[in-house]
Amino acid sequence: MNKKEKGQLIEELTEKFAEFPHFYLADGSGMTVSQTNTFRQLCYEKGLEYKVVKNSLIQKALEKQEGDYSEIFGALKGFSGILFSPEVGNAPAKVIKEFHKKNSTEKPLFKAAAIDTDIYVGAEHLTPLSELKSKKDMLGDIVGLLQSPAKNVISALQSGGHTVSGLVKALEERAQ
Incomplete structure (x- = not known):
């Protein structure tokens, strides 16, 4: 060369x-x-x-x-x-x-x-x-972590909402 x-x-x-x-x-x-x-x-x-x-x-x-x-x-x-x-x-x-x-x-x-x-x-x-971990994997992990608390709050509110409305209905039926 x-x-x-x-x-x-x-x-x-x-x-x-x-x-x-x-x-x-x-x-x-x-x-x-x-x-x-x-x-x-x-x-x-x-x-x-x-x-x-x-x-x-x-x-x-x-x-x-x-x-x-x-x-x-x-x-x-x-x-x-x-x-x-x-x-x-x-x-x-x-x-x-x-x-x-x-x-x-x-x-x-x-x-x-x-x-x-x-x-x-x-x-x-x-x-x-x-x-x-690759940059793509790290970003996926971060997005998952950021979404997790919001999903938990929404899930708790949705399940709690059904429970509260069920309790209100049960109390209303008892009163009658």
């Missing part, structure tokens, strides 16, 4: 990092061709993009971003594949865990992740990241 091609790749990566607020770095070294193809297919099915790029080019592209990604630079050693997620921050973690489970393997290894402005480095973060 010549200098011009590297420059183009860095620009492409810079645009990708700017476009996708969520990305993960994984080490897929030691995976067979079949496993790599299966992993790529799983990523495609889940709406993720998986690219293998030289660490130095990843670092140069990250240095051009607005945020501070210097914490990730330490993870840029060995083999690095990037998983880009367009909307959901936990999708790549779920895909990696699903692949581990289906294929009884530890590969690809989670190296680091950037979710919006938060940076996670180290394999110990994979499980907590896979359990994160």
